[in-house]
Amino acid sequence: MPWSFDYLIVGAGFAGMTIAERLVSTKGARVLIVERRNHIGGNAHDHYDDAGVLIHRYGPHYFRTNAPRIRAYLSKFTDWTPVDYTIKSFTRDRYWNFPVNLNTFEQLIGRPATSGEFVDWLEQNKVSIENPRNSEEIILSQVGHELYELFFKGYTLKQWKRHPRDLDASVCGRIPIRTNRDDRYLKEEFQALPSAGYHRIFERMAQAMGENVKILLNTDYREVLPHVQFDHMVYTGPIDAYFDFAHGKLPYRSLRFEFESFEGKDLADRESVSGKPGFWQPAMQVNYPDESVPWTRIVEIKHATGQQCLPTTIVREFPEDFGAGKEPYYPVPNAESAAVYKKYKEMADALPNVSFIGRLATYRYYNMDQVVGMALAEADKLQSREI
Numbered sequence: 001m002p003w004s005f006d007y008l009i010v011g012a013g014f015a016g017m018t019i020a021e022r023l024v025s026t027k028g029a030r031v032l033i034v035e036r037r038n039h040i041g042g043n044a045h046d047h048y049d050d051a052g053v054l055i056h057r058y059g060p061h062y063f064r065t066n067a068p069r070i071r072a073y074l075s076k077f078t079d080w081t082p083v084d085y086t087i088k089s090f091t092r093d094r095y096w097n098f099p100v101n102l103n104t105f106e107q108l109i110g111r112p113a114t115s116g117e118f119v120d121w122l123e124q125n126k127v128s129i130e131n132p133r134n135s136e137e138i139i140l141s142q143v144g145h146e147l148y149e150l151f152f153k154g155y156t157l158k159q160w161k162r163h164p165r166d167l168d169a170s171v172c173g174r175i176p177i178r179t180n181r182d183d184r185y186l187k188e189e190f191q192a193l194p195s196a197g198y199h200r201i202f203e204r205m206a207q208a209m210g211e212n213v214k215i216l217l218n219t220d221y222r223e224v225l226p227h228v229q230f231d232h233m234v235y236t237g238p239i240d241a242y243f244d245f246a247h248g249k250l251p252y253r254s255l256r257f258e259f260e261s262f263e264g265k266d267l268a269d270r271e272s273v274s275g276k277p278g279f280w281q282p283a284m285q286v287n288y289p290d291e292s293v294p295w296t297r298i299v300e301i302k303h304a305t306g307q308q309c310l311p312t313t314i315v316r317e318f319p320e321d322f323g324a325g326k327e328p329y330y331p332v333p334n335a336e337s338a339a340v341y342k343k344y345k346e347m348a349d350a351l352p353n354v355s356f357i358g359r360l361a362t363y364r365y366y367n368m369d370q371v372v373g374m375a376l377a378e379a380d381k382l383q384s385r386e387i
């Protein structure tokens, strides 16, 4: 007798875990979650490293949302530690306030200024482009050449290995530009991290499902397909892989993370740079837009988690090509990839018994809250169907 379930869920990230929890808790469904990594949580996974510091294994994950429903849903599984996510940029041998705001402008001109002065400066410097069509045009149309060259061009070239003019306007357009002193990186109303880490959210979701869920780690779903029966599949992996790359491979950018921990004298020596004991750098995230530096950013997540511990851990992020043995981190948003995705989407739409949700299955950069929202909406849809 094959194993029998109502739902087979591929991937245990926010998309897979949320939809599984909803289907079990509201419908009493029996679900099998298959995850090829050795942990649940997908890219949002965090854990304590050898130095005892809570780190984000797949790059920093700054939770934020404007959606009360999503916040209320996740709050069933976690308390929150409010955070003002602050970042800086390091170029011309100094740290700059970033995203661009009045403080950055003062650093540029080397004296105090008013918002009015900065607005006038922007008016004189920005390039008049009526409908910015790409990432270069959108930034030039907001801040002009000097700030574009200083903060955006090199960073984008390194991150994407493509010129900003070959990337959708949305890539650089999501970074705020402000004429006041608001230094916060993000715009959303609710900005916080789960107090006990993301991994606790996923553990509690799994606990809430009790005996109705079976989670298989270290397993590709294709291995189990011949051995299980199910009525509906929820697929959160890469959409091109599902269809055996019938229309070719969708392009991704990958990343390599280099973690380094500090304590004792080495860390004390950094105090003149970080400005406070126990920290290596002056902000949670420092961007390195210069093309001569191989990493794009250094993140010291302890600034945001608020963890009280003596050591600290930083992580340098090196953009890489996507290929064998690499994780598909960022879909590349441009016209060619959109055309290929469209073909896969048509194939997906023709399969009534498979739902494609999450950032890999929809080939789109979504934040965590958006992915949770997508999973809640799909769960609502599936609940109204008889299986």
Ligand SMILES: Cc1cc2nc3c(=O)[nH]c(=O)nc-3n(C[C@H](O)[C@H](O)[C@H](O)COP(=O)(O)OP(=O)(O)OC[C@H]3O[C@@H](n4cnc5c(N)ncnc54)[C@H](O)[C@@H]3O)c2cc1C
Binding pocket: 010, 011, 012, 013, 014, 015, 016, 034, 035, 036, 037, 041, 042, 043, 044, 058, 059, 060, 061, 062, 063, 064, 219, 220, 221, 222, 236, 237, 238, 255, 329, 330, 357, 358, 359, 360, 366, 367, 368, 369, 371
């Ligand atoms: C570097 C980086 C930084 C980010 N920072 C932020 C941030 O600050 N704030 C924010 O809101 N969002 C951030 N995100 C986005 C966030 O990671 C996603 O929104 C979220 O993790 C998506 O969840 P998901 O379930 O769709 O995908 P994933 O988390 O990728 O989960 C999909 C899972 O499916 C598994 N899988 C794939 N194929 C198979 C298969 N064949 N068989 C079995 N399992 C399979 C994978 O191993 C993976 O665990 C960031 C993403 C990256 C890459």
